[in-house]
Amino acid sequence: MLKSSPAARRLLAGIVSSRRIGSPFSLLQLSTAAFDPASNPSTHQDQPPALPTPETSRSRENDGEAHRRSTGKREGVSYQEEQARVLRAALSHVPRLGWSETAMILGAKDAGISPSIVGSFPRKEAALVEFFMDDCLQKLIDRIDSDMELDKLILSDRLSKLTRTRLEMQAPYISKWPQALSIQAQPANLPTSFKQRAVMIDEIWHAARDQGSDVDWYVKRTVLGGIYSTSEVYMLTDHSPGFRDTWNFLEHRIKDAFDLQKTIQEATYLAEAVGAGLGNSMQGFMKRMFQK
Amino acid sequence: MMMMMMALLRSGSSKILPRYQPSILPRFLHSHATSFGFKQDEKSKLVVNVFSTVASTYDLMNDLISTSLHRLWKDRLVSLLHPFAGMKHLDVAGGKGDVAFRVLERMNSVSNKALQERLADTEEVTKIFVCDINPNMLNVGKKRAIERVFSGFGEDRSLHWVEGDAEALSFADGSMDGYTIAFRIRNVTHIEKALSEAYRVLKRGGRFLCLELSHVELPVFKQIYDYYSFSIIPAMGELVAGDRASYQYLVESIRRFPNQETFARMIFDAGFQKVEYDNLVGGVVAIHSGLKL
Numbered sequence: 001m002l003k004s005s006p007a008a009r010r011l012l013a014g015i016v017s018s019r020r021i022g023s024p025f026s027l028l029q030l031s032t033a034a035f036d037p038a039s040n041p042s043t044h045q046d047q048p049p050a051l052p053t054p055e056t057s058r059s060r061e062n063d064g065e066a067h068r069r070s071t072g073k074r075e076g077v078s079y080q081e082e083q084a085r086v087l088r089a090a091l092s093h094v095p096r097l098g099w100s101e102t103a104m105i106l107g108a109k110d111a112g113i114s115p116s117i118v119g120s121f122p123r124k125e126a127a128l129v130e131f132f133m134d135d136c137l138q139k140l141i142d143r144i145d146s147d148m149e150l151d152k153l154i155l156s157d158r159l160s161k162l163t164r165t166r167l168e169m170q171a172p173y174i175s176k177w178p179q180a181l182s183i184q185a186q187p188a189n190l191p192t193s194f195k196q197r198a199v200m201i202d203e204i205w206h207a208a209r210d211q212g213s214d215v216d217w218y219v220k221r222t223v224l225g226g227i228y229s230t231s232e233v234y235m236l237t238d239h240s241p242g243f244r245d246t247w248n249f250l251e252h253r254i255k256d257a258f259d260l261q262k263t264i265q266e267a268t269y270l271a272e273a274v275g276a277g278l279g280n281s282m283q284g285f286m287k288r289m290f291q292k
Numbered sequence: 293m294m295m296m297m298m299a300l301l302r303s304g305s306s307k308i309l310p311r312y313q314p315s316i317l318p319r320f321l322h323s324h325a326t327s328f329g330f331k332q333d334e335k336s337k338l339v340v341n342v343f344s345t346v347a348s349t350y351d352l353m354n355d356l357i358s359t360s361l362h363r364l365w366k367d368r369l370v371s372l373l374h375p376f377a378g379m380k381h382l383d384v385a386g387g388k389g390d391v392a393f394r395v396l397e398r399m400n401s402v403s404n405k406a407l408q409e410r411l412a413d414t415e416e417v418t419k420i421f422v423c424d425i426n427p428n429m430l431n432v433g434k435k436r437a438i439e440r441v442f443s444g445f446g447e448d449r450s451l452h453w454v455e456g457d458a459e460a461l462s463f464a465d466g467s468m469d470g471y472t473i474a475f476r477i478r479n480v481t482h483i484e485k486a487l488s489e490a491y492r493v494l495k496r497g498g499r500f501l502c503l504e505l506s507h508v509e510l511p512v513f514k515q516i517y518d519y520y521s522f523s524i525i526p527a528m529g530e531l532v533a534g535d536r537a538s539y540q541y542l543v544e545s546i547r548r549f550p551n552q553e554t555f556a557r558m559i560f561d562a563g564f565q566k567v568e569y570d571n572l573v574g575g576v577v578a579i580h581s582g583l584k585l
Contacts, residue, residue, distance in 0.1 A: 079565040082585050105376055113497030116469040119374030120566060120583050
């Protein structure tokens, strides 16, 4: 995979997150259809670019002229932004109330919006968890871009540091993280959470700038995904100060896996060699057999 | 069932009146406007007079025609609304209180009670406003609320019965968290006005939900539904309510109402964002929703 620019990675993360929060293309229920003005031939524009406009109340004109204008823009903030604001405000209530609708309702109140907006999230609590995951991914990317010391470390240390950085973001919510995990594991939410994790692991591998082409792309990500998940679960019951035990655990697992990769590679070569040798001797044997 | 009644009377059709003024009947049957030249006060008088006599029959007709599905549809409307404690909700043209009672029940349910305790510090009072143009219907609703005393509705100070017109609501700007209208927007004279009024009274973040009979496009099901609509429903109307013409008109008015996409466009034009619709029973009924920001 080519080394992608930070902008491209952000775009990827953005695409992943935009599918989460109230996208008009949500495919949650087969019978639900979202009205997409952009697809209409008269080209009304639905989603303006993200503008940091102040939330002044605007009175909407509802006269016939709106129809005649072929490029009627929607002024003000888009609903995705407002939803994101509500979710961000809700995060501050999570340690107390868990990943629940109550937290989202209080978040809406903090954001100065009617809590009815919580009804517009397709999978309520999952929306909150997914927002958090996307947010952490974004923070991770920012941290990667700003970190100059990564290059000085060896591969396993780089992986270890990045995974640790990401896991530390969950530390404030660790008391309620089991609930988040169970929400992510629900069948309706599983595809999204899987995709988010896959993107995150990919990011970490990218940042680790692994130049070796020894093992398969998928194996690398699967292995690191497994290590990440086990460390995450380990962290749930870790009471050591500053999660010291978790970081130890993480480092050891990565070192093992890292070395193990080499071992797997060596084992593969050995198997090939043995197979070749065996094959040769088999061929020789068969020839001699039939020559007689 | 009042929904059929309101359908006819709001549109000014005189399907109930044939006994008194048969000459007017053919003209109104074929007109396409939703206001047939009745003055507003005449229309209101007609509505009031006829209500008490035919109310129960039409209740039964509602159940028969939709095979009681209308109850599930209203349940679904309320679950999409997702009411919360301390909410200010407006149900328009729902005089008998079907939707309002469901919202209240959901708020008083056990799980929500737990929620309420946690939100107790906010001290917001739940208020559910039921607005209807016909005071008789509101009275029926009030009686029903008292009858449901076991749920505490009678003494519940959350329900407020208000007389008013969907096109000219008497509520302040930005005062409602939620707005619902079930099976009535079809009968409003100027739908755009009702939508813009809905937009006006909603707070930022408030949601608009509309449950309405809509268009079916699925190939085989459409034929079945058309046959059912044009042959069976008027016949049932004749048998049970003694009024074939009203139900014929009802079915025709459903076909004349804009389809899902067009109505969604109208909601969008009123200023709502995140306009979506949910087709139930293949499109027989659609729940449109919009978010005000």
